[in-house]
Amino acid sequence: MREAFRRLEETNPNPEGELHHTNAYTLVVAVALSAQATDAGVNRATKDLFKIADTPQKMLDLGEEGLIEHIKTIGLFRNKAKNVIKLSRILVDEYGGEVPSSRAALQSLPGVGRKTANVVLNMWWKFPAQAVDTHIFRLGNRSGLAVGKDVEAVERAIEDNVPAEYQQHAHHWMILHGRYICVARKPKCPVCPIRDLCAYEEKTLG
Structure with missing residues (x-):
């Protein structure tokens, strides 16, 4: 878990949400x-x-x-x-x-x-709150990073299992990874930085 988030941080040190806002x-x-x-x-x-x-x-x-x-x-x-x-x-x-x-x-x-x-x-308030959307739910269960039958279970899994130093940005790293790499139909396993740590057995080859 620690190594997975270390790598996600390495690929994107300061992840940000993609919704535009001013306050x-x-x-x-x-x-x-x-x-x-x-x-x-x-x-x-x-x-x-x-x-x-x-x-x-x-x-x-x-x-x-x-x-x-x-x-x-x-x-x-x-x-x-x-x-x-x-x-x-x-x-x-x-x-x-x-x-x-x-x-x-x-x-x-x-x-x-x-x-x-x-x-x-x-x-906004910089609390380590974990907002679980469809991308995080899919990624959490597919990879084994945060397994749960519903979004609240996945949220608890992130809170319980992700090391404290990665809690603040955990949901952003997971959303972006799920949105652009671990996509629903054909995950881009060859370019995934955590593919060797991932529990998903049906990895894509290209």
Whole structure:
């Protein structure tokens, strides 16, 4: 485990999430919008949105219909727009327009689940929270790095088994590795830096 993450760190010393954001609020919105959508698609939709609505109050001023005009290229955009407006209202009314640094508080916001909360805690507040998406779930189970029957089990496996010094960036290394190397249909085993440590038996040859 230690050697695997040492190598992942060596290949990418400072991994970063690929969702564009300017502050904690735009990060919450971007991650909430990314459910069942690609990061690239969300980034295209929010490029102009965040220029005019980068705080909860500005988003409320824009309104649900105004928001829809920006995000209608994203899947489930109507429901997501409703949630973004609702969470913006809660942030203004209950948190003085600031994004809380508590998982429970984040998860109480409409459209914000555990994965979204963990992303925000990790990327903005620098907590060693592990946000498990489909890439991490696949990679964790396929490689043996973090085995679990559901996302929460994989999350616990990462927290329990990944050495402390790699906890902060573990989910980014795993997401990026799953997105670009250990892909779903034909993993790129020949260029994988941890292929000799991987438990996956059906390794590809080219």
